[in-house]
Amino acid sequence: MHVNLTDDERAFEQEVRAFFRDQYPADIRAKHNAGVPLTRDDYIRWQKVLFKQGWAAINWPVEHGGTGWTPVQKYIFANEIANANAPDMVPFGVKMVAPIIYTFGTEEQKQRFLPDIIESNVWWCQGYSEPGSGSDLASLKTRADRAGDHYVINGTKTWTTLGHFADWIFCLVRTSSDVARRQEGISFILIDMNTPGVSVRPIITIEGEREVNEVHFENVEVPVENLVGEEGKGWTYGKILLQHERTNIAGVARSKYRLNKLREKVSQSVHGGTPLIEDRNFARKLASVAVELTALEFTELRTLAAVAVGKAPGPESSILKIKGTELQQELDTLFVEAAGYYALPYIPEQYVADFAVDERIGFGNETRSSLIYFNNRKASIYGGSNEIQKNIISKHVLGL
């Protein structure tokens, strides 16, 4: 039992750090650090840099372009990308649909879709939730009716993140209602968003930005070859997908980065006032979150180690999701508390590229803290709400 990195791992750490220092485009870095939303092109340009480096699809099988990294290497990469405050790959293509395609898709589908995903030529989005189907996903109603060599899709998907940037969407759809278990009528299908009948409506979230969408399907004709795997097996694929992307689910590395930023911030005087860290109570809260976060980091490492020796991560990773999002949200509130009155101004125009922060008036990124706090209340809701995660643990871990 030991906590040290091997020499090879240290060398790897240096290599990754150097990459982010030298290859992460300065203009994107500046925007991202300032909290300015990135454009579609920003994302794609950055992701193509990652692809060029061979790091676009870390968890893919090597034959499809994956890295074959050890859990520790993945852990190191997660820390370095967080410390560089560089964006992760947008997950819907590389982390979500791709594993389904290379696991259950046909040879033809693999050749047709995987290269464009890893090269960021095609932007994917997710079509799972529906207005009436949130926690109870299996109740989804979007229909795919077979008509000759195509399906006709009708229905509505919601909470589609960055759907307004997407070229393709992968959906769980109902191909049959006449089944014993409603899960059995669900299929996994790929849809070109340029197909007639597909429309995207923005959903503005609590903080006032457009991040998610509603996607409507009205008699959308999709060729049968866009079905992945067997008809009626979509639910199984979907669940495997959820079990797939385990690394980094807790966002520990990002939270560690934010915690350090916060500590820096409160250690400085704001406008000539007393540094907040000198408030013993705030110092204790900061220390307390740091402890929980360190513990979670090691809980994640234990999970990774277990996976490395062949044990399935299993439902324990629900613990990572719950604790990880709880800690993210605790950090969110500490940032708001640190900002004090400067958490209150709502100045969206400050976050478009050409807005110069008026230092004399004194608005810095403090004003961003409340918007992040508001927006990130979603963290305990999406990806299977924390209540659902607790149900999963209760049933599959505790056997209750």
Add this chain to the structure above:
Amino acid sequence: MHVNLTDDERAFEQEVRAFFRDQYPADIRAKHNAGVPLTRDDYIRWQKVLFKQGWAAINWPVEHGGTGWTPVQKYIFANEIANANAPDMVPFGVKMVAPIIYTFGTEEQKQRFLPDIIESNVWWCQGYSEPGSGSDLASLKTRADRAGDHYVINGTKTWTTLGHFADWIFCLVRTSSDVARRQEGISFILIDMNTPGVSVRPIITIEGEREVNEVHFENVEVPVENLVGEEGKGWTYGKILLQHERTNIAGVARSKYRLNKLREKVSQSVHGGTPLIEDRNFARKLASVAVELTALEFTELRTLAAVAVGKAPGPESSILKIKGTELQQELDTLFVEAAGYYALPYIPEQYVADFAVDERIGFGNETRSSLIYFNNRKASIYGGSNEIQKNIISKHVLGL
């Protein structure tokens, strides 16, 4: 809307305060303050003083010897008895069985039982819970089979507080299993504990003391005239009983007294060390509990005021039970924290009357703090666990 007491109420406050100053026996006061368990005789002697004063049965109808006090008077009395650290009337007779008897009993039963209760001539205990029936009281199995002019009782009651002091026990028993709702087969019956077949077995609680008991009934013959009200209506009576004793359920006055004692204690230096109150974090915790307690005091006052204008207290009083016990237990933990290492010695003999506290060795009542903490974990369990209270509020207040 105003917060002041009237002149009459102030005068009443003085009267009550004087009573506890002058009439509360010094020897009992000393024992009780030292945390020495009172004997059966101590209780009875003190309760007879209260009876002599006319304050033994505060909430009884005046015709039976009650006080007819206003809610504010009852509030004042609760504060004064707490500030005198004098014991309340043992509740089982005067607060629990008596209301059932004077509400549903026959004239004969009233004359036979009530005087001995208010005069503390007869000690009562409660026979509700059973080993298999805790939260789910209606599943109780103790049987009362009619045989001529008496019932034959068989079964076991548990958590019978001070049952080893008691002369009589009031029980919920099953007089019929052949009913639509199991609640309908339950009757309310009074049993002389000297009847052959009644045996009492001690249950030692977590802190090592005897407070509760198991009471066994083996072919115990009870005359039918000991049945209160109608056969099969016991459940209704029992529920009314639970709704009856609302005042003081939260124990706010006692908690206020303890909070003040704790503040005194931590404001002094222990063995020449720094007073704990100078620890900002402890001071904040103390202040935080004080705020919640003050809020609960006013929640209780609001309930009393509502009752005074004829509104039934109803399920809201479950809030008092939950919050009140939560705060008691928070106080318990603060006492333990304040005691530090002195919470750890377990010296039962210190709490029998003739044990002299060895001041040089330094054990004061600190060592009592952990025993109280351990024992009082029961507070969130008995009287309908706090989980059951939440179910009640959810159903009857929120309509969920």
Add this chain to the structure above:
Amino acid sequence: MDFSITEEQSMLADSIARFIDNDYSFDKRMQTAESENAFSAEVWKNCAELGWTAMLFEDADGGFDGGAVEMMLMMEQFGRGLVVEPFLANIVLAGGVLKRAASAEQKARWLSGIVEGSRHAALAFAEPQARYNFANIATTARREGDNWVLDGHKTLVLNGGEADLLVVPARTAGDTTSTDGISLFAIDAATSGVERKAFKTVDAHGAAEISLRNVSVSNDALLGDEGAGYSVLAETIADATLAVCAEAVGIMRTMHDKTVEYAKQRVQFGVPIGSFQALQHRMVDSLMACEQARSMLLRAVMLRDADSADAATAISELKFLIGTSGRKVAQESVQIHGGMGVTWELDIAHYFKRMTAIDILFGDSDFQLDRVAGLN
């Protein structure tokens, strides 16, 4: 000891409740909130005509002698309706200083318009370096001949963009955090040297950052005695704190009720989510938090109206409780609403943001608890 309210008081509460229900729908509120200055002149006119702007002022000042009870009843309703109009800034803050410190002449000149609802004013109580200590004032006022010249920077001036009258605490003596040497000035917002950057807050209230550079005003701009402004400021901030707490209690209760309602309607797994015990117990916790907050509010209000020496501490205790339990109730409401809870289109999100702002205003729960524990 009496929790009942008078006939007049309940009529006041009812009239505002009716206004909220009939004339202040969520859609209408959002139109106002999303408008340029987050403020409806029509609504404000309405408030004036119904006598609400005058309610909290003395008869002598053209008011209706309302006290803490009246303020509570109004603010609770404003909370329920998520009212964005600047009642707090005009009436409780700016009006609060003027009614306490202004001379008859100054009242005639500045206060009357506020009482009538025709004048917009703001109290610049916060400075960037001060965090929540309103005695921490770096803005200076120095005599220059018969005039006063002010220099400094004020942050988060509520209604500061709309206001034509600015009430400005400035330091005429003592060091930055001293409670002595604070003087209060009434300044026309148009005075040269006053620079305002108006903006909306996250909860859609109007505010501004204001910098003062060589702002010269005549001696009759001084409200009350030179250097004696702290107690007036403290009294006014205490009132304002009590006001936002009453608003918060209205919001907490509304969020809780809407959440319970949603839980009864929203079906998942074939049953209303309100049938899940884990959610039930959490909603019960929220209910208890609402009741505890209301109890503490009533206590603070009664002590305030009784001019009790404990009133100031009682208000800090209340604000602490609101800050902690209000945040919890708000977070639970959003969580139980699921994805819908974090959408702009649902009112829950906007109640949530207002609750967040209220925790911060006049000092968050940590700040208040230090005050309660006598640590600052």
Add this chain to the structure above:
Amino acid sequence: MDFSITEEQSMLADSIARFIDNDYSFDKRMQTAESENAFSAEVWKNCAELGWTAMLFEDADGGFDGGAVEMMLMMEQFGRGLVVEPFLANIVLAGGVLKRAASAEQKARWLSGIVEGSRHAALAFAEPQARYNFANIATTARREGDNWVLDGHKTLVLNGGEADLLVVPARTAGDTTSTDGISLFAIDAATSGVERKAFKTVDAHGAAEISLRNVSVSNDALLGDEGAGYSVLAETIADATLAVCAEAVGIMRTMHDKTVEYAKQRVQFGVPIGSFQALQHRMVDSLMACEQARSMLLRAVMLRDADSADAATAISELKFLIGTSGRKVAQESVQIHGGMGVTWELDIAHYFKRMTAIDILFGDSDFQLDRVAGLN
């Protein structure tokens, strides 16, 4: 980065686990706990024969070179079995000071017996005025000719009643809270002037209050250099803190497992109470607390064995986490057990009391968090 343990280590853990399962039933444990001195000579003999008393000492001292990992594996099992025998007091505390500070000659005289399990010893690390600061030492040692004379009072000396050897930190220089000027002495408990009041703790461990009045010992009672005892004391307390945290993790996990099991068996309203979602989610919270605690324990152990400079802080972080989440897990276990949870006859009550004691030992969670935040 490697979480796996060696063959030998897993054999050690298994052997203790078997001992707990086969020879240390709860009933047997309670007989010992309720006996006069809360201690079974037979069990202790067993610990010695199986080499457990020697495990954590160096080969040179007759030990098996065990480190933090071995200590963790042993203490976790002792926690699971609620073992009352004085492993902590003899091996980790008294033995910990001796192995670090004693000369070869002193080791031969005092340590060997501890390693072999034949000698009982105690470390008097606490004083009444000190609360949890073990550098706060008022007990004095002054030279008198070739001897040292000690005066003072020690509180909660674990195993202090059983011990025939007392390891006593005393002040030879500096003021009461100074880390300089602390010297360590090995004193025969029978020395005149040593007065002991032995008692049991609430969690059924043996302890004593000890007062020293003109206790005169020869110079070879001094362990290590005069005045340089603090670092030895700090290292030893750090080890002991880590040890009780490992024990706590064993207890937390055991309480959690027993509670889940009980929830599956206990039927109310016609169903197992484990089917109630509100309880399910709370048991999940407890599981998460157990996992987080174990993670933090493994980290502290690895850093300790790596002689990392962060080890001391890591142990305080761990103790803070254990103190808070351990208390929660224990309280939830009792609550879910209902009335049975607060009875002497059920093991849950005794796990609960041990968890409470562990939170206090060597500084509670508040004390530890101040250390972590650099506030004390």
